[in-house]
Amino acid sequence: MGRRRPLRIAFGRIFQESNAFSPLATTIDDFRRAHWISDDALLAACGRRGVEIPGYVKRAELSGFLRAAERDGAVEAVPLCSIAALPSGQVAPEAFADLQAELLKRLSTAGPIDGLFLSLHGAMRIAGATEDAEGQLLKAIRARVGAELPIAVCYDLHANFTPAKADLATISCALRTNPHRDMYRVGQRTAELLIARLRSKFRPTRAWRKLPLVLGGGAGIDFLAPMRRIFLMARLFERLPRVRYVSLYMCHPWSDASDLGWAVDVLTDNDQVLAERLAERLAEMIWQVRDVPLPTLYTPREAIEKARAAKWARKAGHVALIDVADVPPAGGTGASTTMLAELIASPPKMTTYIPLCDPQAAVALSALAPGSAVSRAVGGSIDPDRHRPVTIEGRLLGVHDTKFGATVTVACGEVKLVITEKPPMTINPTFFSDVGLDPKRADVVIQKSLFHYRVYWWKTALRHVPFDGAGATSLDHLRGVQLAVPSYPLDQTISDWRAADKRLRKLA
Ligand SMILES: [Zn+2]
Known part of the structure; x- marks a missing residue:
């Protein structure tokens, strides 16, 4: 050769x-x-x-x-x-x-x-x-x-x-x-x-x-x-x-x-x-298989109730509540306050970790000393049309500089909030452990990842409950999209895909 x-x-x-x-x-x-x-x-x-x-x-x-x-x-x-x-x-x-x-x-x-x-x-x-x-x-x-x-x-x-x-x-x-x-x-x-x-x-x-x-x-x-x-x-x-x-x-x-x-x-x-x-x-x-549905989505309140009922999963690990409408790995901002509002309004009596992107709050709270009392509105600055500010009362646990920018942890009773300057990626448990929150101590973790997180969290995330907050990755947006050809599931009457295929493959 x-x-x-x-x-x-x-x-x-x-x-x-x-x-x-x-x-x-x-x-x-x-x-x-x-x-x-x-x-x-x-x-x-x-x-x-x-x-x-x-x-x-x-x-x-x-x-x-x-x-x-x-x-x-x-x-x-x-x-x-x-x-x-x-x-x-x-x-x-x-x-x-x-x-x-x-x-x-x-x-x-x-x-x-x-x-x-x-x-x-x-x-x-x-x-x-x-x-x-x-x-x-x-x-x-x-x-x-x-x-x-x-x-x-x-x-x-x-x-x-x-x-x-x-x-x-x-x-x-x-x-x-x-x-x-x-x-x-x-x-x-x-x-x-x-x-x-x-x-x-x-x-x-x-x-x-x-x-x-x-x-x-x-x-x-x-x-x-x-x-x-x-x-x-x-x-x-x-x-x-x-x-x-x-x-x-x-x-x-x-x-x-x-x-x-x-x-x-x-x-x-x-x-x-x-x-x-x-x-x-x-x-x-x-x-x-186009009509095989997505898993059922719950409201934030229903999702918390599901977590409360999952006693075994909470004892052996934790319950992941998945905010499918606010997923940064799919382009969400991580700024949704829908679940946070629910948790603050009626404290869950379960140790709950929740991330939130709010640049202004992250930077302002970074100037305080850990242990300081925190009383302020958070959220609502990035996407005010979709997310309302929520007033929290708590204690500053820590101040960090992470790949998500200025990052602070705040304890509001059993709700531990991680406020980031940039959209938070919770795919890896290091998101929490890097700022001093031990993933093993959580009963409930609010996930901002559709399912990719399961690769890294499989040891401790034992139940997975998707809920629909509001954000850039809500499926509701699909109702308003303007498509060149009628498409499933927006149009459920299409029986054959071939005519659309011919048109789609010619579109420049
Ligand atoms: Zn992909």
Whole structure:
């Protein structure tokens, strides 16, 4: 065997999930603060001793890419930049222009490359401009590198797959777990496919379908019914000799894109007929489970009563009350006061941890000494149309500087409030333990995460009760969205998805 041809592949990331119902804009500072590395620092972060996105994830898509490059043995990985912001409101146009310019500048100075590997979210929006930020980015990249350069993109499962995304990249692969825990694996697989394409070992041939479906399939968890069977089928398809990857996109319902919808994308080795057939079958399977409902949502009062009744769960661990309408990892602000108002009005007689985003209160209370009495209104400053201030009387427990900015803890009897300057992410128990609240001591924890938190809280969160407060991730918003085609569940009379699919795949 002769020596393999050396390849140069550039790699990078631009990543944010946009919630169009958040009153906050995502600015360039939000990216700078959350994650922004390039060149050798990026290469080191993705290496064996590095941490790809400190504070969030050790190994993700770009580490997976690097691993595949190393395994090949003749790939030079050329670092561009890796930039991400937390899920929040839409990206400000000038911020997006800066991000795009940064990536293009690094591409221009990267020297000759054989391929490009990107990690993108797929549900980023630019305020007042395009609904498909990644489609626009790919367009700008193509204008720079030409139509022929093979480009592989790793997307979040909640991407809104569009004609621009399908046409402008050679290979697209979605994460296949929800909650997401396979960023590294999928990154590696995507990179292997790109390298195989560059070594002329396969001819990427795709077929995709888009469903008039913005919400369906129950909670959408990959290992639970009804989605389990569909993800399993996708894996079975991948065992067929000519199938290389099967992506299933569930879209981000709060992105408010007019062409929003679930999609499937089948990648084969030069077999268009097979790709079309499998995409069609998988789309039909998804359509058949569209009406599996989400778990029942309770009112805050009902949720507290459920926690009170769950004596065993409280003894052995705690009850998680999930504020589904105010989830920062899906772009919520964390500023909802609906549950807090309930807890203050009628104290629960259970040790209850609750986060709240209120920049003004967090900064003002940070100036006080721990132990000080606290008597003031909190909440209502970020999203006054939805959230009313609540007056609390209590004692300041601690003052901290965390990745959520100024952070204070206040005890109002058994209710322990964590007030943050930035939207709080409670996915990891360290959110509470870092500010001196032992998660093991809680009877009730108010979760601001849909279900991703279960990955980290499984030892102590023994009951899960979703409730509907009010916020940017309330499903009520979906009633008002303007969609290009009638879609389920807003229109429940649609019986077949195929006519809508044809229209959605043509929309630019
Ligand atoms: Zn996602």
